[in-house]
Amino acid sequence: MTGESLYPVLEPLLAQIQKPIQYVGGELNSQVKPWEDVAVHWALMYPDAYEVGLPNQGLMILYEVLNERPDALAERTYAVWPDLAALMRENAVPQFTVDGHRAVRDFDVLGVSFATELGYTNLLEALDLAGIPILAEDRDETHPVVLAGGHAAFNPEPVSDFVDCAVLGDGEQVVGDITDVVKAWKAQGRPGGRVELLARLARVEGVYVPRFYAVSYGPDGAIAAVTRTRDDVPVRVSKRTVMDLDEWPYPKTPLVPLAESVHERMSVEIFRGCTRGCRFCQAGMITRPVRERTITGIGSMVEQGLKATGYEEVGLLSLSSADHSEIGQLAKELADRYEGTNTSLSLPSTRVDAFNVTLANELSRNGRRSGLTFAPEGGSERIRRVINKTVSKEDLVRTVTTAYANGWRQVKLYFMCGLPTETDEDVLEIADLAVEVIKAGREASGSKDIRCTVSIGGFVPKPHTPFQWAGQASADTIDHRLRVLRQKINEDRRIGRSIGLRYHDGKPGVIEGLLSRGDRRVGRVIERVWREGGKFDGWSEHFSFDRWTTAAAEELAPFGVDLDWFTTRERTEHEVLPWDHLDSGLDKEFLWDDWQDALSEEEVADCRWTPCYDCGVCPTMGTEIQIGPTGRSLLPLTVV
């Protein structure tokens, strides 16, 4: 008998650990379906702590979509903290789902969503706790199919030893196709065992099965070729794209945890994809084209979601929310609708222009104006042309000043460090900018009680972007630039005390870089690090740079490559990249030309408002841009 609840054996352990609430399930809008009623059982994992994983929209969407099927069930599992993991090993309690407390090993499919590559060691930890062999080749037909999704799955090569499949692109429809395949194979008595199941899955559009592709390497250490080993699987695997977001209004009933999570609000995705063309941004490249949800579709999701959750804040989510074709009207009409209800609306603001301030003012009409966030990303106008996020210094200062003048007390500015072609001077301009912002802000607001927080992350080149060929800046370079920046900001204390600087050292970024652009040889490094105790690599208190560098040096040496080869080395035009056989729709030629344009500081416009610049996505994928305006509007609600 499988699918039994492990709660009775888990409960005594919960009394001995920190934050036991994260393991008990029972969140509002969670569900537990009877095991025997369905043909296909999915365990969905977010490979990080519960407080980070629970609010993840992708997982919530798939959880609902799958549970709506009468022939499937889906339950959730998260990375277990080391305190409970130790007790579980001691007491032989396996990795479990938080919904039914069922053993993950009992499920047919374990789907893992990778938002970041730093979750890879947590995958190995979960597999091991679950009693599932960590190497895909050691599994038989009694083990779940281990499937990776999320943005990192666009280069799953570093984890190809551990996962059975990777799914590229939007998950809503492909999870149904996978369910159908697994259901049919089980109903037929599992013909051909695990290999046959995987071969059938490999023929589902968007599903990549690494074991059916062989990689060979040349004398220089680079990949010579990637070739399929069976002729019934595709030469290149294409991503999935969901068209018409209004047909997919998920999550309809978002999960509400009892425990505290990183996002104490409900989110509604207002569009998917982005064509701003920021060259560093993997999300903007791999999720094309832009598909908007309509204003009325958004209005009903907000309304239904608030009723179902009791949240007091709604975030209007997307990669660049101010770019929705009906955003002005949407902000006004939602603000009208929820005026006087103590419901607040927020927009993750990234673009730097005055319109964003207007929107934020509307959404905070009668609420506190505490902080507003802008993301210029690059410190100098020159580097902003390189990354294609063009905004002049004057516009930036004017926008931020407008924010202070409108009563916003704190402005956060996001930047990156270590961008291609960057020099110390580019980064030092961040200090000039922050100083000007504070001076102008003090004048505009008539108050010294304003702050500007500069938040800087180290840039990590990602697959399927124009920067996929770039040499990554070393940790030393990043640390040096952050040091000189800090010194410069602190030069004038009268201004500097109003400027906060938030940053991380460059080391985790280097490992993220290895895992992002790595190939199959990196798998050994991941396994070694995990065996030596590595997990929760996204958490500074758990991350060990030395463990990673030692493992990388020793495990990669037999192949004649090293950490630098994967990170700081600039690639040449015709090098076979580990993800070349995975099709995000973008033409490699377009990406190369865009990379060359970046180096010569040439910008490219957004194809929503200018002619198509042939990135390749729409014709390759048979998709199109879907934007409004629809001309519709939100009616006031009689009962809120």
Next chain:
Amino acid sequence: MARQPDGPPPPPTVQKLRIRYAKRGRLRFASHRDLARTLERALRRAQVPMAFSAGFSPHPKISYLGAAPTGAASEAEYVEIGVAERCDPEALRLALDAALPPDVAVLEVVEAGEGTGSLADRIDTSVWRVELPGVVLADLAPAVEKFLASDAVTVAKRTKNGLKDVDARAAVVGASAAEEAGCAILHMVVRQVTPAVRPDDVLAALAAVADLRPPLPPRAVREAQGRLDDTGTVADPLGPDRAVRTRCQGEHAAV
């Protein structure tokens, strides 16, 4: 000049309601903060017309009284809310109970009686029942006896500032051992002092005086809270409010 919220101030509190609820089952692992968040969201879903504080970030008027520790269940948790429109206490109880997770039960809602004083003043003692799986009465009874015979039993308690020595004995007004279905049960009445003496601390004290070490994690349930009177009885903290209501109803009936 700092921005001020536009429009009139929020409507005032017209009625105070006192709520007794239970946390059971899996939700014994919920912390005070977890329950507070859950309760606030449930009040919104149940469309309770909460009164709010003024200012840019209005907060619903809710006062929490000392919560049972994470890991302990309770049949007697108390909270007081202020509403901006009068509510029928029983209708509110049903609506709120339906909006909360199944493991949180709203047991009673009463209107705060005029002139009966604050709820916090009516609570200074907890009544605990602790199940000790794997322990038999023959082991527990002498341990409790030894504990009660001690003047003070110092145990190390984990606090925000590290380990701290606390006397677990003085706060315990009474304790007794029993057995149900082969499982020893510790009943005790404990004063709410600062720093708090919790069931875990008393169990640590039993380990210290009699080397009683349960093989499995014990399960504590707070059965009641209230004010300890001279006779050693813990009075129901909602009693005075109920008395006022009964009197009012009586007067109405007379009209």
